Structures are given as C-alpha cells and as structure tokens.
Amino acid sequence: MCKGLRIMTEYEETLEYIKNLTKFGINLGLERIKALLDRLDHPEKKLKVIHIGGTNGKGSTTAMLQSIMKQAGYCAGMFTSPHLHDFRERITINGEMISPEAVVSGINKLKPHLEEMERLGIEHPTEFEVCTALALCYFAEKQPDLVLLEVGLGGEIDSTNVVTPLISVLTSIGMDHMDYLGDTLQAITGVKAGIIKDGVPVVTSSDKPEVLKVIEERAAQKGSRMIEVGRDVHWRHPGDGSQRFGYEGLYWSYPDLELALLGEHQFTNAAAALAVCEVLVGTYSLNISESAVREGLKAVRWPGRLELLLRNPRVLLDGAHNADGMMSLAKALQQYADGPLKRNRLLLCLGMLRDKEIEKAVEIIAPLADEIIVTKPDSPRAGDWEYVARIAEKYLVQENVSTVEDPAGAVRKGLERMKPGDLLCVTGSLYMISGVRKFLLDHYTHQE
Helix, strand or coil, X not given: CXXXXXXXXXXXXXXXXXXXXXXXXXXXXXXXXXXXXXXXXXXXXXXXXXXXXXXXXXXXXXXXXXXXXXXXXXXXXXXCCCCCCCHHHXXXXXXXXXXXXXXXXXXXXXXXXXXXXXXXXXXXXCHHHHHHHHHHHHHHHHCCCEEEEECCCCCCCCCCCCCCCCEEXXXXXXXXCHHHHCCCHHHHHHHHHHHCCCCCCEEECCCCHHHHHHHHHHXXXXXXXXXXXXXXXXXXXXXXXXXXXXXXXXXXXXXXXXXXXXXXXXXXXXXXXXXXXXXXXXXXCCCCCHHHHHHHHHHCCCCCCCEEEEECCEEEEECXXXXXXXXXXXXXXXXXXXXXXXXXXXXXXXXXXXCCCHHHHXXXXXXXXXXXXXXXXXXXXXXXXXXXXXXXXXXXXXXXXXXXXXXXXXXXXXXXXXXXXCEEEXXXXXXXXXXXXXXXXXXXXHHC
8 A cells, every 4th residue: 555545544544533532522621631631741831822712703813813923924833623624624833734644643642541541440531632632742743833722612621721821812702502611601701711820811802791790800810911802902994894994902003904804793803813912022022013914814714704605606604603603694794785795685504503592593694584494414413403494484484494404405405596696695503514615615616
C-alpha cells in the first residue's frame, strides 16, 4: 500500500475511533481531562491562550481574531467545534487544518493513557475531552504565538477550562443547553462566566442586563478587569445595508472598517475581537497595526453562518440553532432585504434539535417566510422533529408548510419550489447545515 493511501486509511480508522467515543456521552466536569493532561505533561501550560465562551457569536469572534492575528504576522492556532465537513476544521493554525498524519499520531499518543485510565477505574474521557487534549498537544508541539480556544458547552466545567488564559471572552449569552446549564439566564451565565480567572482581563459582548450583572460580579470576585462592548468600546453603522462600520475602542479609533461577514450582530462580535486586540497590544505588547485590523476583518470567513452559498439559485445558509440566533437571522433578512438578501419570496428549510427553544425560534422566523419545509437534523437529539411543522402552521396556512425527513431532499424540494427572484434560507442545527452545504457544493455550485 502506498504511503498516501495508508495514511488516509489510518486517518479514516482514527475518525471512526473518535466517533465511537460519543458512547461516553456529554459528561461535564474537569476530573477526566485533568487526569489525562497530567499524563501528557500538561500541554495546556505551554501555551498562550485566549479563551472564548458564550452562546452565540463565539465562533465568529474566534475566526475574526485568527484572521487579524494572521494579518499582523502572528501564528494563531484555533480550536473550535463542531466542524462542518472535515474533522480537521476543528484544529487549525492560521487557517491551515491539522494534517491527517497529525490527527493519527496525536490519537495514537492518547490511546495508551486512555486505556491506562480505564484500567485504574478512572472514568473514560468523552469525545470532546479527547478532542480537546488532541488540540492542546498539537498546539504545544507547534507552539503558535497564540491559541484561540473556543469553549464547547458551558464554561466552568467544560474541558477547555483547564487553561489560564491571557484574556477571557464572553460573547452573547442566551437560553441554550438548559438541560445541562440551568433554566434561567442568570444560571446559564454563571456557568459560562466560570472561564473568568483570577486577575485575567475579560471582554464581553453580551448586552442583557441580567447577564452583565452576573459577569460583573464574577469579574469583581476574581479581580479581573472587565471590558464591555457598548460601554467601554463602541461600534457605529450608517444603516445603509453595507458591512462597513466604525470602531471607537480603548485607544483605537477606526472609521469605515469593512467586514466580510453578513449581519449587524457581527459588528458586535467584531468590536469584541478588536477589544481583545487592544488588550493584547496594551497589556501584552503585541504589535497589531491598523492595516492588520482592516485586512483581517475583510478576509475573515466563517462558513454556514449567514453564508450566501449560491447566487443562482440564491441559497442562504445560517446555523441559527436557538432563539437568539434566529433573532439575528431575522434581523439580517430585514436589514439586507434591499441588498444581498433581496427576494420576491422567502422559502425556509428548517431543522432544529428538540432540546432548543423551538417555539420561540419558530415564532421569530416563521412570519417572514412564504413557505416552510421542515426537516430532521442528523442527530440523536432531533426527537419529534415534525413538531416544528405543527408550530409553523400557527403562522402560515397549512398548505405552505411541509415536511421532508432527509435534509438534502428538503433542500431539493425547496429549490424546485423556487421562482425567479426567490431566496431559499436553510437554517437550524449546524449538524443539518453541514450535510446540506456539502450536498449543495457537490450538486449545484457548477450551475452558478
């Protein structure tokens, strides 16, 4: 067997091994990851980390930071989840994915320790904990200038919370994963604010008073300086449907910045990213020029989030997986109705997980649609997926609401129903967006 084929075979076997770790479920807590990292000589202590948590916007903020750092001449690692198409998207350095060989060798390095933990009666780490350890070991070996570490679920007892970062970041916080984090905003924020460490600055782009109160209290307890978007740093937008905005920061003043990502909420995420950059410059003496900021924001890409993937036919993808995310999508559909998202009719392909705020999310988005096709996300948490259609029928006449279990089939139906000038918006779970995006890239991009 030639070397390239052997490596890809080993890589596929390794991915299957990682996938099988899902049998250990979602099991929050730091005992397992700490026990594993202790056996690996603590790679997390060999890194300079920016730790990014929140409910919505953490991935976009992380992607903006990596893009700016790259333009500034720094080497920035990024760990994020979930991936859209390729597992290696989760672990990148300056946008370059970890190699298949590095995934194979990294997991092979972990396996003896995982087996030893089982022999000693220590609970087996979960899939996400193993992926976290893989990323930390990879970055410790490659030694990028910075590591941008995105929280998986929650914060305080998420496996990424083994680091002492240079800066903690909390993006918008909303109702999500209530079965794990609590059933009030204050409780959820309390868990997410657990990434704030003693004396470590925290940047937040949250704007809800009850959320900010919890973050402020935690920052005060930890003796951490808090920088708040909307209070300490500000963005301005001319309201002309463009993606140009101005930024007034701690000491930066940059008019007329251009952002590649669609959505007004992305200006808030960008302001948080720029505040982080200012702290890196002012506190840690990094050299980040105005040119790096401008070019980084123009160059950033974050697929599957307000992504106009096709222009003929016109198809928008957005992983709005909860009520706050759906609110941002609804605002964008209205904000850009005379621009890039202009349409005669809006057809909606919607697939949400059962443990989300389905009723509230559908209430936000359904009134904007002319037709809705409900589909089933590829996840065991999909549950009674057709329930979404029953909610949608409160807002549209029954004949304009349909169900197609297979997401690709649902999108195909939406495309068949489109007329010239229509827009098809595929939204909901990122697990669904992943499959749909691949289907569209494989079958429709050549028609543009």
